[in-house]
Amino acid sequence: MKPEIPVIKPGRSHREAVRRLLRERTKATLATTMTAAGERDPGAPYASLVTFATDHDASPILLLSGLSDHTRNLAADPRAALLLDDTDGLPNPQTGARATVMGRIDRLTAEADIDRCRRRFLARHPAAALYAGFGDFGFFRMTITRVHFVGGFARAVWLDDPADALTPPDVAAALAAAEAGICGHMNDDHAEAVALYATRLLGRDGDGWQLAALDADGCDLVRGEEAARLPFPQPLTEPGDARRVLVELARQARAATGDGGNGGGTGGGDGHGHP
Secondary structure, three states: OOOOOOOOOOOHHHHHHHHHHHHHOOEEEEEEEOOOOOOOOOOOEEEEEEEEEEOOOOOEEEEEEOOOHHHHHHHHOOEEEEEEEEOOOOOOHHHOEEEEEEEEEEEOOOHHHHHHHHHHHHHHOHHHHHOOOOOOEEEEEEEEEEEEEEOOOOOEEEEOOHHHHOOOHHHHHHHHHHHHHHHHHHHHHOHHHHHHHHHHHOOOOOOOOEEEEEEOOEEEEEEOOEEEEEEOOOOOOOHHHHHHHHHHHHHHHHHHHOOOOOOOOOOOOOOOOOO
């Protein structure tokens, strides 16, 4: 008699872990099905390495070349899966968290969607600007249908509701509308705070860091071809939360320098809710 496999119901910790993998990973293994047209083994599984970013709701965004096998496969069958893992450096990778994100991947055609996803992707992969405009490249977005999360031995759970892995639509839409204004304000008026996010909170070197993107779970900083992700302690629920969180992060960064919040604009801001 075969042992019964326990069914684990997804909880808040599983949803948060999947969202963290989606937001903080920059590469994944993409699984597609070999197209029947002119291939030696049509229908066979095919795995490849891809880089990705996320849209405001955490849906994966990919920049793919039309010359690649996986892009041709998606044109014939858009069903696909992405394997995300957080196992680097572990003596036994099987103890690390990973998620298989399943769904369909479609090429974006609406200019507004392309522009938004281009900004989001280049905020995570600024070096991709060198080829993002090539004619054979296009931006693709995954519509998630199901997620299998493994948090280690005997810690596997299926998330059958796509909403479990995503930022609520109303929150995502509100932050998408406010993103450019928030990033512009921080870069124009609070460049010192942005620099401290990079150097003191993330341990990065150098000057010239810019806030390139923001979503419910964190913000993306860029400097030339370098990128850094700063996660938020708690997900934002509205654009107004961004100011409060950015002020608190600036306070923490200044405290790490020993400034202690002395003088105008330091510590918790300048008395007007500014970082």
